[in-house]
Structure formats: structure tokens, C-alpha cells
Amino acid sequence: MARQKVQDKEKAILDAAITVFAERGFWDTPTSLISKTAGIADGTLFTYFKTKDDLINEVYLEIKREIADLLMKGINDYTTTHGKMRHVWNYYIAWGVRNPIKFNVITQIGTSYPLSDEVKVQAMEPFAEIERTAKASIAQGEIQDYPVEYLAALMDSQSVLTVRFISALGSSDADLAKYQQIGFDILWNGVVAR
């Protein structure tokens, strides 16, 4: 038996990519720098990812999955829409602030890289639960009857902004807590029916 493709190595490449992408932006990052950072030979990268494009898509998916796992984990401990959304909001903001590198990388890729449609779809899937919750809430007249897609996009964009804001302030626990609160209040007050 020859050496087997090791998951460790794939992971190492992904991690290296995330690190250097965060530092220099992926447009400016040669694959050779990723290999070097991962501690492997230039050619080896391509046994794990057929092209640089594949690697970027995979980096994106990997991080999205990590986020989804985190956010969906405790979500059913809550029964109210407010509770569920608050949970998602808080965890996402906290994750973003605590993982600034990964956070930068997904937002960067998301906004300025032509991801494959397949990947886009896969990246959305895990968040379906949130949309379901929102729809139910609208149906009950709890939150206003705005198109859910707009609300989803809104929540996403506002969370990104909030993470960036906290990061710019220095990512202290106090700021995290403060803007988790402010951000969510604005969002909720903005959409709740009254």
C-alpha cells in the first residue's frame, strides 16, 4: 500500500489557504505560497485540489459548514422565533469576532469571487431552518410580512457589519456583548409587527 491521501494534509492545505487568504486576499495569493505555508511541495496541492478554483470553493464551503454546525446546534432549545433568532445572531457574531481570519475569508470570497452555483446552493442549505422559522413567524403575524429572502439577506448583511464593527473596536468582550445587543435590537425592532 502506498501512502494514502491523508485527511490531515487536506486540512493543512485548507488551513494554510485560509491563513494566507486572510493576510493578502486570495486574488493576490499564489498557490505556491499556500503550499509553502502548508509545508508541502508545490505539486502536492494539486493532488488534493485539482485547481486553485476548486480550492477556493472548498475553503468557502468548509467555513460555511463550520458556521452552520455551530449555529444549528442549540437552535431547537428555543421555542420562540425571537429566541431562535437571537441564538443564531449571538453565536454568529461571537464566532465572527473570535475567528476574524475565517470570517474575513468567507466574506471576501462571498463578495468577490465567482463561486460555482453548486457551491452556492450547498452553502445555503444548512440555513434553511432559519428561513422556515422566519416564515412561520410571519404567518403568525409576529414579524411583518416582508419577503423572507429580503429578511435573510438583511440579517446576513447586518451581522457581517456588526462583526466588522466590533473587530475594528478591538474585539473586547464588552464590545462584543454591547453590539450583539444593539445590533439585534435594531434588527428585531425593525421587523417586528406592532
Add this chain to the structure above:
Amino acid sequence: MARQKVQDKEKAILDAAITVFAERGFWDTPTSLISKTAGIADGTLFTYFKTKDDLINEVYLEIKREIADLLMKGINDYTTTHGKMRHVWNYYIAWGVRNPIKFNVITQIGTSYPLSDEVKVQAMEPFAEIERTAKASIAQGEIQDYPVEYLAALMDSQSVLTVRFISALGSSDADLAKYQQIGFDILWNGVVAR
């Protein structure tokens, strides 16, 4: 006369850059394509912009200035905070929907290009008036006492999202009007004191 010609050429380069950046993303756009689109020789571009980086920064500033001019123009026709903000909001959304090329270019540059600090500062300046308005409003207890910088960032991110949303729907006048309304309502309800 000669002066005129020169300014024309600079403008031509800037316009060409915006066009091709929108089409292919600026990371993927060689300066030679910009020159060609502008109808000038490859080398000439560099007598107007010392480096490609300078050009990108200038493109960004140029568009930001255009937006600022537009938004600030009629702002003092309104006396209330609500009126002023609504005016800014509506004009910005409409401008974005009607100028998708320029809109894409600034958001693209803004999120994935390392702009010089100087340019970032210059780009903010024209929007100072809005911040002043917001501060006054907070002082009067009209809108809640949240940090203005956060509010400014919020308004910005939400408007970008809204433009994108309308564009994705096809940019009809009806959608424009609808989401101008929804978006502003959510924003205002989110921050207003009650």
C-alpha cells in the same frame, strides 16, 4: 485647450476602467484592456496614473464623489431627520439600481481591495453631514442613543443589500419603490426611539 484634452483623457481612462472592472472584476483586468477601451496606448495610461493601484483608488474616489454630490444636493430641502435620511436613502438606492456598473465597482473595490487609508478617509468626508444629522437627532431623543458610526455603517450596508436585492429581481420601477419603502421602514423602526 490642451488642458481640456488632458482632462478628457483622464476621464476616458477612468470610464474605461469602470466599464471593464464591472465586466470582469478588477483583479482580472489587465491595464492593457483599460487602455484599449479608453482608446489610448498602453503606456499612456501610466502618464495619468502612476500605477494600477493608483488608478483603482482613483476610480473608487471618483464614484464616491459622484454619489456624495448626488446625495448631498437636495438634503437641505428637508428639515426633519426622518426627511433627510429618507432623501439620502431613496436617492442612493435609486442611483445604485440605475447605475449598476458603477455600483458594482465600488462595492467590489470596497470589499476586496486594500485601499489606501488616505482614500478611505477622503471617501468618507462628504458623508459627514449625514452623521451630523444623526447626532443631532440622537441628542433630541428622536432616534436611540446608539453610536453614530455604527448607525452609519448600518445604513450603508443595508442600502447596498437593498440595491443588490432589487437588481436581482430585475430592477423594475415597482420593485424599486417597494424595497425603498420596506428597507427604509425597517431601518427607521429599528433605530427610532419609542
Add this chain to the structure above:
Amino acid sequence: MARQKVQDKEKAILDAAITVFAERGFWDTPTSLISKTAGIADGTLFTYFKTKDDLINEVYLEIKREIADLLMKGINDYTTTHGKMRHVWNYYIAWGVRNPIKFNVITQIGTSYPLSDEVKVQAMEPFAEIERTAKASIAQGEIQDYPVEYLAALMDSQSVLTVRFISALGSSDADLAKYQQIGFDILWNGVVAR
């Protein structure tokens, strides 16, 4: 038994190489494709052929040997020079037309690959009988007194051309017969003493 297996594998590699060389030209054929076609692992190829160069040389020899076996087999059924040459000519042309893949591969290698001298010599050996026949014929005054090496080369080049010509026409039996005849007539009339 194990011996058998080994020989089978070497044969499998050679066959695979011929197939893919014919399809894509050997300059454009990675050894990995040969391994894959042969149903073995990349590394295994190199236990049978030390380098790609060795493999190419061996492919060449293998095919040359096959041709030699075929041509020399019935040659002594004929007693006249004309009969012997006609036999060789006809069989070679027919073999080339019926085995276009192998035919292409040897001509391709022969004209554009730097074969080792040793291989060149080995490839010639089996055709010695033909040269002997020609020499005898010259001695008897049957064919003209031209250097045999030139005659041998002539016969070779003309047969290659003839095979290619028939192949280009579609390799029908009628064309095969027709150009076997024409080609040989020209050749024989060209060299026969009168």
C-alpha cells in the same frame, strides 16, 4: 506462474502505450495515462521500464519485431528476387493498412524520436535477409547496380508512403490491392535492369 504474470504486465504496458501513443502522439502522452490504460499503478510502470525513454524504445522494437516475424515467415517460399520482394512488399503494405495504430506509432517514433543507436541496430537486423536477396540479384545483373542500403531505404520509404495513401483513401480492399500493385510496379520498374 508468477513469471507469466510479470510478462503479461509488461505486455499490457506495451499495448497500452501503443494505444495511447497512436491516439495522442507520444510527446503528449503522460506515463500516468499509460499506466491507467494498462490497469496498473503509476509507479508500477517503472518497475518494468526504467524510464519513459526505455519504454518508447521498447515499443518501437516490439512492433519492428512483429513486422519482421510476419515478413520473414513465408519469404523462402519464393525463389526469385521478384517473388521475394513482392511478398515482402505486399505483406508489409497489408499489415500497415490493417494495423494503422501500430503503423502510426512506429513511423512517428522513427521520424521524431531520438532512438538509441542500439535499438536502431536491433531494429534493422531482422531485415538482413532482404538485403542479402537484393545483393544477390544485383550480382546476377537482374536489378541495377545501386547501393543496397539506398534500395532498402527506398523500399521502406515507399511502403510507408503507400500505406498512408491507402489509409487516407479509406483502406478499402480494392484500394489496398490497387496500390499494392501500382507501388510495386513503380518500385520494380525503377530498379530493374533492362
Add this chain to the structure above:
Amino acid sequence: MARQKVQDKEKAILDAAITVFAERGFWDTPTSLISKTAGIADGTLFTYFKTKDDLINEVYLEIKREIADLLMKGINDYTTTHGKMRHVWNYYIAWGVRNPIKFNVITQIGTSYPLSDEVKVQAMEPFAEIERTAKASIAQGEIQDYPVEYLAALMDSQSVLTVRFISALGSSDADLAKYQQIGFDILWNGVVAR
């Protein structure tokens, strides 16, 4: 006015390519070696030839044109088919023997490179006159009624072989004269009606 593309430089690249192609075969020749040999920067090669493929096709055409010019020049000094063909034969053989490098390169490219159809057609054009002569001769019953395409191919392949043979012998004037004679005699006797 900027520096203009100089014909000298294009010529220098073509010459360099021919030289190194002859030495190592074009499959094994990196463009960087051609540039170096031509005394230009790596990138410059691509301002004259868009791709390596273009360069190879152009090298082929260039040499074919040179040959055509040479062969067609004095051809109409002769009135008989025999005279015309002899002229073409002699000049071609002599050119090949005196220009072994170029000669190797065209035969190499011709037999093992997938030339564009357009180039193949262009390369044939100048030799149309020869085919016309052959056809006329057949019509008069001077040479046998074999398909002209076959005859053309035959003449070509036999001349290549003859050049190679003379070259292998050392390219002396004596050998040149001797095999010009032998080769043509065989060819003519092979096809002439009797």
C-alpha cells in the same frame, strides 16, 4: 512613435527556432530557449507569435516558401516534363543537403506536428505547377496513368529519403551528384510509360 515591431526581430526568432528545433526537436524545446537564442526576453517572443503553436506553424510555412521560391524559379526554362521534373528534383535534393537544419525541421514538423489545415493548404499551393506538369504528361501518355497525388507523394518521400541518405554519407559533392542521378533515374524509370 514607439519602437516598431522589427522584421529583423521576427526573423531572428524564426531563425533561432529553426536552429534549436533542429538540435533538440521542437517537442523538447522550451520557448525560453528560443528567446534566449534569439537574444530577446522571454516575453518578447509572444509579441511576435501569439503562441508556441503559431510559431511552429510559421516556421514551417517560412521554410516551405523558401523551398517553393527556389524550385519554381527556373522551372519554366524547361519545356519537357522530364526536364522540369529533373530541375525540381535536383534543386530540392541540393537544397536539402546544403540546408540540413531547415530540412530536418520541416520534415520533423511535417510528420509529427498537427499543423493547422490552413497552413497545410498554404504550404501546398506553390507546388501546384508541378502537379499540372505531371497531369499533362500523363495525358500525353508520356508517364503512366497513375493517380497524380500518389506520384506527388512518391516524389516527395523519395526526395526526403535521398537527402537523408546523402547527408548520412557526409554530404560530399560527389555523393550529392551521384544520388541525384540514381534517385531520379529510379523515379523516372518507375513511372515512365514504355
Add this chain to the structure above:
DNA sequence: AATGAATGAGCATTCATTCAT
């Protein structure tokens, strides 16, 4: 012996920038 992951030199091509004209 067989496997196939690992290696890293090598390659065609691109492109921002320079500079002779």
C-alpha cells in the same frame, strides 16, 4: 512486487511597467 502520494523542476503565457522613438 505493487501502490499511489509526494516531489519539484519545468513550461507557456501574462502583465505592470519602462523607455526609446
Add this chain to the structure above:
DNA sequence: GATGAATGAATGCTCATTCAT
């Protein structure tokens, strides 16, 4: 100032070969 040919470093990816398993 304008031009566009020249430059050469940089890049994504390939592939013959090695070698740990």
C-alpha cells in the same frame, strides 16, 4: 505627451520519477 515594443518576474499547473508503505 503619446506610443507600443520590450522586459522578465510571476503564476497555475504538469509530469517523470521516487519511495514509504
